[in-house]
Amino acid sequence: MPIFTTILAVSILIGAVAAFELYALFVAPYFIPQETIDLIVEDLIADHGDKALEVAIAREDWAQQDTDTFERGKWRRVRRELEKRL
Numbered sequence: 001m002p003i004f005t006t007i008l009a010v011s012i013l014i015g016a017v018a019a020f021e022l023y024a025l026f027v028a029p030y031f032i033p034q035e036t037i038d039l040i041v042e043d044l045i046a047d048h049g050d051k052a053l054e055v056a057i058a059r060e061d062w063a064q065q066d067t068d069t070f071e072r073g074k075w076r077r078v079r080r081e082l083e084k085r086l
Helices: 002-031 034-065 069-085
Strands: none
Touching: 002 069, 034 069
């Protein structure tokens, strides 16, 4: 019986971590107001011009490498908004 309990506990832990990561990547960034995303996009366009999309892609990639799931989701939103505008 103890091995079953251990396997169950580890499975629950893995499921909880997976659920948190999915929440941080897909749900939490949508709590950022659209006005904030618009300001970030406008600043990127003002600072980098035609290279703004490349900068957003680089920051999204950096967040992924840094395993910062929320930042990755935020920069994904910024990148998508930039793709609409450019």
